[in-house]
Amino acid sequence: MHHRYRYPLSLQTVLPDDYSRNRDFISLLKLLGELGFWGVELNLGDPKDHDFATVRQFLGQFGLEFSMFATGITARRLGLSLSHSSETVRRQAVKKCREMIEWVGGPETGVILGLIKGGPSQEPEIARRQFALSLAEIVPVARVHKVAILVEATNRYETAIANTVADAAGLVGRHGIECAQVLPDTFHMNIEEADLLGALRAHRDSFRSLHLSDNNRHFPGFGAIDFGRIISTLAEIGYQGRLAIEGNVRVDLKSDLRVAMKHLAPLLSC
Numbered sequence: 001m002h003h004r005y006r007y008p009l010s011l012q013t014v015l016p017d018d019y020s021r022n023r024d025f026i027s028l029l030k031l032l033g034e035l036g037f038w039g040v041e042l043n044l045g046d047p048k049d050h051d052f053a054t055v056r057q058f059l060g061q062f063g064l065e066f067s068m069f070a071t072g073i074t075a076r077r078l079g080l081s082l083s084h085s086s087e088t089v090r091r092q093a094v095k096k097c098r099e100m101i102e103w104v105g106g107p108e109t110g111v112i113l114g115l116i117k118g119g120p121s122q123e124p125e126i127a128r129r130q131f132a133l134s135l136a137e138i139v140p141v142a143r144v145h146k147v148a149i150l151v152e153a154t155n156r157y158e159t160a161i162a163n164t165v166a167d168a169a170g171l172v173g174r175h176g177i178e179c180a181q182v183l184p185d186t187f188h189m190n191i192e193e194a195d196l197l198g199a200l201r202a203h204r205d206s207f208r209s210l211h212l213s214d215n216n217r218h219f220p221g222f223g224a225i226d227f228g229r230i231i232s233t234l235a236e237i238g239y240q241g242r243l244a245i246e247g248n249v250r251v252d253l254k255s256d257l258r259v260a261m262k263h264l265a266p267l268l269s270c
Contacts, residue, residue, distance in 0.1 A: 004036030039067035083118030221263030
């Protein structure tokens with residue numbers, strides 16, 4: 001695999017149901033290859049609709065890895081919540097997470113727990129207990145399949161679970177870094193952290209992937225976050241993990257990507 005940048009770089013996007021003949025998706029993959037990306041993080045409606053090995057092989061034709069399975073669209077479509085007060089709803093989410101892990105089935109691709117954590121709650125302590133219980137039920141399956149589970153630290157307006165990197169680290173710590181990791185995201189950190197760079201330093205041993213997203217939720221380069229300081233902090237702490245761009249489209253996906261890489265490429269060059 002090509003490795004143009006200091007850290008393997010991915011883009012989070014959606015896998016179309018007709019991905020193998022979808023011209024827009026194929027054009028995007030070609031552009032990612034040209035821009036020096038290492039992989040993609042993929043949202044899919046339901047993994048049951050696709051064969052993991054086939055998807056991975058297809059991406060490989062463009063020199064790209066299937067970096068992470070992003071579960072947000074699956075969670076939204078199926079109404080899943082790992083922190084729900086209803087045991088029936090919570091167990092349904094746990095069952096689906098186990099299926100996702102088995103679908104991925106190996107150490108190459110992680111599974112991100114973001115939206116699937118559950119939304120804001122009137123009873124946050126109960127929600128946190130429910131999520132901790134769910135995580136304890138999911139991790140043994142992840143351990144068997146050697147699949148890393150990533151608990152994304154997302155802001156208080158979206159969830160009651162793991163708002164700060166420290167919150168997420170507290171949840172995953174007891175399970176071991178090979179099975180359960182924190183996923184920091186610079187957009188959410190910009191809302192929740194008193195010291196964004198300090199949080200990365202303090203929890204350097206808890207994460208192996210980092211989402212790059214600007215303060216306005218667009219791609220890096222469209223907002224006010226100083227990504228130069230973030231990248232230099234990663235170098236300072238000896239970070240050896242992955243990076244992924246995530247965000248809302250401002251103009252159109254391809255032109256936004258070019259803007260983002262014009263901003264990031266000089267910072268990430270080996």
